[in-house]
Amino acid sequence: MTNFKNRILFNITYYFLWVVYFIFARFLFLSYYFDKTSELKFVTTLKTFLYGILLDFSFAAYIAAIPFLIALLSIWIPKNFISKIIKIYTFLIVFIINLFMLIDIVLYKSWGVRIDSTLLNYINTPKAMLASVSTMQLVGGIFIWVILSLGMVYCFNKVLNRIIHKLKGGRFLEAPVFLLFMGALIIPIRGGFANIPINQSNVYFSTNMFANHAAVNFIWNFANTISHRTNGKNPYVHFKKDTAKHIIDKTKNQLLTANTDSILNTKKPNVIVLIWESLSAKAVGVLGGEPDVTENLNKLAKEGILFTNFYGNGVRTDKGVPAILSGYYPQPTNSIMKIPFKARKLPMLTKEMKSLGYHTAFYYGGDSNFGNMITYLRNGQIDKIVDGAEFDKENWNSKWGAHDHIFLDRFMKDLSAPNLEEPFFEVALTLTSHEPYEFPGDYKFGKNSEENLYRSAQAYTDKAIGKFIEDAKKQPWWDNTLIIILADHGHPLPKHKGYFNSPIRFQIPMVWLGGALTKTGITVDNVSAQSDLAYTLTDMLGGNPKQFQFGKQIFNTSNKQYAHFVFNKGFGTVSKNGVFVYDYVSNKPVIQKGNYQPLDSLGRAISQTAYQDFLDK
Numbered sequence: 001m002t003n004f005k006n007r008i009l010f011n012i013t014y015y016f017l018w019v020v021y022f023i024f025a026r027f028l029f030l031s032y033y034f035d036k037t038s039e040l041k042f043v044t045t046l047k048t049f050l051y052g053i054l055l056d057f058s059f060a061a062y063i064a065a066i067p068f069l070i071a072l073l074s075i076w077i078p079k080n081f082i083s084k085i086i087k088i089y090t091f092l093i094v095f096i097i098n099l100f101m102l103i104d105i106v107l108y109k110s111w112g113v114r115i116d117s118t119l120l121n122y123i124n125t126p127k128a129m130l131a132s133v134s135t136m137q138l139v140g141g142i143f144i145w146v147i148l149s150l151g152m153v154y155c156f157n158k159v160l161n162r163i164i165h166k167l168k169g170g171r172f173l174e175a176p177v178f179l180l181f182m183g184a185l186i187i188p189i190r191g192g193f194a195n196i197p198i199n200q201s202n203v204y205f206s207t208n209m210f211a212n213h214a215a216v217n218f219i220w221n222f223a224n225t226i227s228h229r230t231n232g233k234n235p236y237v238h239f240k241k242d243t244a245k246h247i248i249d250k251t252k253n254q255l256l257t258a259n260t261d262s263i264l265n266t267k268k269p270n271v272i273v274l275i276w277e278s279l280s281a282k283a284v285g286v287l288g289g290e291p292d293v294t295e296n297l298n299k300l301a302k303e304g305i306l307f308t309n310f311y312g313n314g315v316r317t318d319k320g321v322p323a324i325l326s327g328y329y330p331q332p333t334n335s336i337m338k339i340p341f342k343a344r345k346l347p348m349l350t351k352e353m354k355s356l357g358y359h360t361a362f363y364y365g366g367d368s369n370f371g372n373m374i375t376y377l378r379n380g381q382i383d384k385i386v387d388g389a390e391f392d393k394e395n396w397n398s399k400w401g402a403h404d405h406i407f408l409d410r411f412m413k414d415l416s417a418p419n420l421e422e423p424f425f426e427v428a429l430t431l432t433s434h435e436p437y438e439f440p441g442d443y444k445f446g447k448n449s450e451e452n453l454y455r456s457a458q459a460y461t462d463k464a465i466g467k468f469i470e471d472a473k474k475q476p477w478w479d480n481t482l483i484i485i486l487a488d489h490g491h492p493l494p495k496h497k498g499y500f501n502s503p504i505r506f507q508i509p510m511v512w513l514g515g516a517l518t519k520t521g522i523t524v525d526n527v528s529a530q531s532d533l534a535y536t537l538t539d540m541l542g543g544n545p546k547q548f549q550f551g552k553q554i555f556n557t558s559n560k561q562y563a564h565f566v567f568n569k570g571f572g573t574v575s576k577n578g579v580f581v582y583d584y585v586s587n588k589p590v591i592q593k594g595n596y597q598p599l600d601s602l603g604r605a606i607s608q609t610a611y612q613d614f615l616d617k
Contacts, residue, residue, distance in 0.1 A: 010071050010163045011181060015064045017159055021152070022056035022217055023049060025101050029214055032105050036210045044206055048214040051203040055217035057188040058198055062223075063093060068182045083164045090160065091153050097219050098149045102141060104218040109450075110435075110492060111315075112500035113568045113585075114216045116225035118333050134399075134436035199224070204586040209499055212586065225333075234615060235584070236607045244605040251560055251602055257539075258555035262518065263305065264540060268357070268423050269516035270481040271537070272415075272472075274465060275324065275429045277317070279487035281507035282494045283458050290494060293445075293455050296466030297485070297509065304483075304513035304520050307554070311529040311563035311574065312489040312508045318371035320488035320530060321429070325349045325380065327534035327548030329610040332566045332584070340375045342617040347547040348380035349534040350425065356543050359383055359421040363411050363428040365391060366401025386410070397438040404432040404439070405464040412471045422477060429488065430465075433457040454493040469513065479515035486510040486530070499590055501581065503574050506565040527575055528554040529563040550610065562599065564606045573603035 026049060030037045037045060067086050104115035111118075191198025203215040239247065285291035286301045287308060313323040318337045319330030326346040328336065336342050350360045361384040368374040368387035377385055391402035391410070401407075411428050414420075432439045433454075443456035465485065472478055487508035496504045508530075528536075535551025538544060545551065552561075562575045570590075572581035578594030580603055589600070 006163070007071050008181075011064070011068050013159065013163050014067050014071075015060055017156065018060035018063050019053070019056050021097075022060065023053070025218065026052055026056075026214060028101070029105055029108075029218070033108070033210070033214075037214075040208060040211055044208065044211050047205055048211055051205045052215035052217060054191055054198055055200075055203055055215075055220045058191055059217055059220040059223070061185040061188040065182060065185055068185070072179070072182070079165065083160075086164060087157065087160060090156055094152045094156060095145075095149045098152060099145055100219050100222060102145055102148075104222075106141070108213070111568060112213075112492065112505075114213055114218050114221045116221055116333070116568065118225075118568055119222070120226070121333075121335055121338060134438065137436065200585045201587060204588075209583070209590060232615060234608065234612050236604070236611050238604040238608055241612075244608050247601050247605040248609060251562065251598075252552055254558055254560055255552040255556045256535075256545075258536075258553045259557055260555050262540070263512070263555070264482065264516050265518045266480055266516050268541065269514070270423050270477050271353070271358070271425045272481065272483045272514075273324070273425075273427045274468075274483065274485045275321070275427065276461060276465070276485060276487045276509075277430045277433045278454075278489065278491045279433065279458055279461075279509060280491040280493065280505070281509055282491075282496060282504060283455065284509045287507070287509055290455070293458050294462040294509075295459075296462045296469075297511065300466070300469060300485070300513060301509075301511050302521055304511055304517060306523045307510040307512075307528065308523050308525045309527040309563070309576070310486070310508060310510040311503065311506045311527075311565055312487060313506075313530050313563075313565050315489050315506075315567055317429070317434075317488045318373070321373070322346060322376065323530035324486070324488070324533055325427070327531050327551040329531055329550050329564065329606065330566055331611060331614050332568055332570065332607075334614065335371060336614060336617070337376045338372045340372055342614065343372070343376045344379045345617045346376075346379070347534070349537065349548075350377075350380035350382050350427070352534075352538050352543050352547070353425040353541075354381055354383070356538075356541055358423050358425040361386070361414075361424065361426040363407070363414075363426070364388070364401070364431070365396075365404070365407035365429075366431050386414075397432060399436060399438065400431045400434055402431075404430045404461045405467070407431075408464050408468045412468055415472070415477075416475060420477070422480075430461055432464075433461045451493050451495065454491070472514075481514040482516045483513040484510065484533070485513070486533070499581065501567045501570060501572065502591060503565070503572055503579055503581070506563075506572065524555070525576075526554060526557055527561040527563050528552075529565065531564075549613075550606075562602065564603060566607070571603050571607045573599040573606070575599060 030045065030048065066089060070082055070086055073082065100115060107115060191202060200216055200221065204212040205215065206212055281287040282289045283293040285294065285298045286306055312320055314320055314330035318335045322328045322337050323330060326348055328346055336346065354360050360382045362377055362382050363386045366388045368377070368385065388396065388401040391406065395402050395406045397403055407430065437453040437457035439457060439460045441460065444459040445452040445455040447453055472483065490506045490508050492500065492505060496502065532551045532554050535545045535548040536554040539553055559576050562573055564571065564573045569584045570582055572579070578596040578599055579591050580589060580596040580599035581591035582603060583590045
């Protein structure tokens, strides 16, 4: 009977050892984001533990299942062997889960959600995945991981030594009882006896999304999102297919033609598109952001056309580039650019411009294999592609590629060549203003915080782009050229108040410049997004805009104009009349402002239709 009680004691102790671990992990998460935690009421902070423990119970049960089985085998197998197996299993799990815990803590700052299956999209490109981290951060992170894991192993070992040695032989009749004990783990795994198993919604208790995210067990969330990957099913279906199409067409079909005079003084201007890495409207003075970060862009905006209600459709470069060049909505947890057999079916602005007689080129100072970018670009029949391989390594920052001032000087050198073919359509994607914000010269705002590193990097790129435009004005092609400057996506920095994925995170600058403009020094406040650019350009230049099925005419002044953006497990739809932002984890709207009801239906219809189109490709 004593041996039976000892096995019961082992099972209970082992299970709650992991529950305590997850409570500690939540404490670390809240401590790391102390600035956000300090904004919560004390009771709210306590509730993150109270509600979150349901998922802690659930995943602790998953982990405990194998040791429970091993403890059962101690009826017949010597305790020394049992002890070794349990410890090897436990210590290995400690190291693995600690690694995920640290990755989760670091990524939350950029993603705004707990770690999920999106991470798998980047594992096959570890070089690109690590490029956002400085060498010091990487070495420091590994050191912390090892030390923290060894500390955890020490604590686990002390507890296990007290209980494992009591696991001795027993009676065969005990086996059915312990099998029932193992079977009982299904109760915490499912979260109780309800018909529906526990999910993230069960721990979402607050109107503050950070508090909800803190309550989520990070490793449970990761495992759950892997097990619930769509496998060809559309998780965003809300309407019948014809109904969703009708909702979209009813609004979009009013927005397909410009109702203002042409802003071009020529039918076939040269076009240069400068895609600026990670520039948020929050850092642009002329958009109401911080006044001193992009001083050159602030000046240039007054020389051309400034779009004051322009949005990025996604949160990463591999989502922003297809939105710009293919007029294609990104997917919340996938990237079509990384799936070549789907990406090759996308329409391409470069291909359309080529059919209109343009010579095309794409410039990027880094590794064009990042996110399968080169495969995507090749589908666009681009005449000339220049990437980081053409720059000396001494001119690279430590991670991403050539510094922007070097990169843009090379771009201008090629644009200054006497044998330059016109008309041309050329795209350049910058990179220095991406984490870890490493560049030569002065850091205008210092290096004492992540925000100031971001500001300094954006100021550096702003200076490089300012010089590029000054050089462009001296070129013989300037008077017949349209230059479009826009960001590839918004950014969490500089920090903003309110919901992490509120529209301000996605608002980005777009400025049109050049001698091909008939109007300058004006602003356009029509609500629009990256996905509208390809449609608008091809419509203006006499091409085939209809191939960009999700796009619309930016120069249509209707108040029906809208922008749709997606983030991990959610979407937002914005117009001049309202805002609607929806979170698919809690299955609840998180922002409803103004006349949001039409945007609710429109946003759901777009999410459903766009994702189905992605699945069908």
